[in-house]
Amino acid sequence: MVAVKSARILRLPLPAQPAARADWEARRLLRRLGWPALLAAACLAMACAGWWHAQTMAAQRMALLARIAATSSTPAVAARPPLDEEERIKPTQTSLPPHEALPEQLQLLMQAARDSGISLAKADYKPQQEVRANVLRYQITLPVKAKFSNVQHFIVNALQSMPTLTLESMTFRRERIESGTVEARIQLVLLVRKAITR
Incomplete structure (x- = not known):
């Protein structure tokens, strides 16, 4: 029986400096093939990149066309005509307190x-009618003499407890710099719904 020798593993010696070896091989191929071959390889690489880009763009185009077709097949929602001014104001007017609730609002x-x-020693208030809305504006003028912090606290409390009350203007006067009290003139506006006339 003949003994079978195991095949020897072929070992290729690796260059000590692979970068230098690759540079040397590239120069050798360039000398052997010349500049036209290098230019042809660059053109081939550019053609492959262009082909890949064209395939990607075609796939994106097909996806967009499919989305457009799906969107156009769904029925369009009919646009509501724009609301006129009276319809826009109506929800706000219904949230206002009625004219009959004016005493409670002042309380x-x-x-x-x-x-x-x-x-509050006195308060002046006068109604101002809105022409195009079902709203009455009561302009309330309050002369107040108190500490500034108390006046500030009053304004904040009043605005928080009465949502339809707005601060129109406020002026302060102090007789002396060292005085702790101020004389304030506060103008507020209270909005109520007009009384229904029959």
Whole structure:
């Protein structure tokens, strides 16, 4: 029986400096093939990159066309005509307190003043009718003499407890710099719904 010798593993010696070896091989191929071959290889690489880009763009185009077709097949929602001014104001008007609730609203204002340590000696208020809305504006003028912190506390309390009350203007005067009290003139506006006339 003949003994079979195991095949020897072929070992290729690796160059000590692979970068230098690759540079030498590239120069040798360039000398052997010349510049036209290098230019042809560059053109081939550019053609492959262009082909890949064209395939990608074609796939994206097909996806966009499919999305457009799906969107156009769904029925369009009919656009609502724009609301006129009266329809836009209506929800706001219904949230306003009625004209009949004016005494309760003024009581809330007096309560906010008492809670802030302010006594309201007098208050002037006059109605101003809105022409194009079902709303009455009551301009309330309050002359107040108190500490500045109390006046500030009163304004914050009144605005928080009465959502339809707005601060229109406020002026302060102090007789002396060292004085702790200020004379304030506060102008507020209270919005209510007009009384229904029959």
